[in-house]
Amino acid sequence: MSDGYSIDEMEVGQSASMSKTVTEADIVMFAGVTGDFNPAHIDAEYAAASMFKERIAHGMLSAGFISATIAMKLPGPGTIYLGQQLKFKAPVLINDTVKTVVTIKSIDEKRKIVVLDTTCSVAGKTVLAGEATTMKP
């Protein structure tokens, strides 16, 4: 696997994206790995009586898509993840296709720091907004 973009090959405004349809199986496995058995995610009866009317995906699953886009595409393999801010704006439902876009906001060439705007959306509506701080050695 290549080492992705080097610090001088990137520029502010550059972006990358990936999309994935969230399935029931993804939620089951995410719950199993993290231990997050919030009934909103795994109890269909509880969820039916909740404000969202059905089971929703873990917010951190979408955060995982941000991590994936950073690691696989921009800045790409070799990136060190320093921090992430997340604002959960709306739920992701089973069968929603989540589009994750990361866009470079600033580059500090000396310290090798790249800050990216990170957004997950479903059908054009933002479900998760935030900012990633990364280092690309």
Place this chain on the structure above:
Amino acid sequence: MSDGYSIDEMEVGQSASMSKTVTEADIVMFAGVTGDFNPAHIDAEYAAASMFKERIAHGMLSAGFISATIAMKLPGPGTIYLGQQLKFKAPVLINDTVKTVVTIKSIDEKRKIVVLDTTCSVAGKTVLAGEATTMKP
């Protein structure tokens, strides 16, 4: 499952924790669900030549433990996750036991907002620090 703590049953300083040993299988499954095949996580040869000398867990896996502790313990079932700040301080290696502690920093009874300090540590060393903003209706 109970509906966790109501807003007037919680107080600043209150905390809850969970611990989980991170296995190779957790990393494999987390990669599979999120699509984050960063070689730092799934390529032992690449990882051996990296600054960490071996494969490391996804940072968002530890973030998932924070989400789990919030959802399962404090504020507990029924909590709505509004936001999370994450600072990745050190890597989590295969077989590390991650202890996640969430501690209430502030409570806004009117708006039902509970802010928590969130920390993941391995053998007493912080690997992930941050702050969660939640609502408990």
Place this chain on the structure above:
Amino acid sequence: MSDGYSIDEMEVGQSASMSKTVTEADIVMFAGVTGDFNPAHIDAEYAAASMFKERIAHGMLSAGFISATIAMKLPGPGTIYLGQQLKFKAPVLINDTVKTVVTIKSIDEKRKIVVLDTTCSVAGKTVLAGEATTMKP
């Protein structure tokens, strides 16, 4: 588990089969294990705009069913898999039941080599055709 058929218990024309309904969870897990996040498999919106109109299973999942039929049934446990030719003829959709049939084409008793015709079909239509070369010590 038995050691399957020995070389002198098999004959040309002998066949075995297995059938499995392909679920969304199978596709999610196959993508997760192999790293094949081809949008044709995991992005329902992309797939809707594609020539197949919906998500399709990985061709290698059906190839895995051939491997399973060889390993479990004919020649059965103890078989060494030497090679496989695969022609992907048509897509497998979620909820399709794939029937895999392996039929012995030739037996070389001296070299212990068994060649099998291998076919996967959905509702009588071939989706994957090919030939397996195996050794049964």
Place this chain on the structure above:
Amino acid sequence: MSDGYSIDEMEVGQSASMSKTVTEADIVMFAGVTGDFNPAHIDAEYAAASMFKERIAHGMLSAGFISATIAMKLPGPGTIYLGQQLKFKAPVLINDTVKTVVTIKSIDEKRKIVVLDTTCSVAGKTVLAGEATTMKP
């Protein structure tokens, strides 16, 4: 996700690769999805008495890495997989890091057909050799 390389952006000799360490969890999940419970893969006692002395990965798991490299890298997203020849040369053991390389052998611009040499190796030794036939519309 981009649509990978178009037919006129590729040339004979061009190659792409990915690497993944094969874990016990990968083998367990691959067995579960395909139904290939060959004792060579899932029965450590049987495997200890076999010619390979320990459990080996499914050959079709490595074939899945070829599919992944074709789908994700070269020719990349949008590729239609027409066929694959596979020769299993040596076993893949748990903890082996499999490097998959695909290299373009021929391009038929009129029919949009791209044929690739496909090789999986462990520590420089070929474990799986073969040839893929793809179409890039």
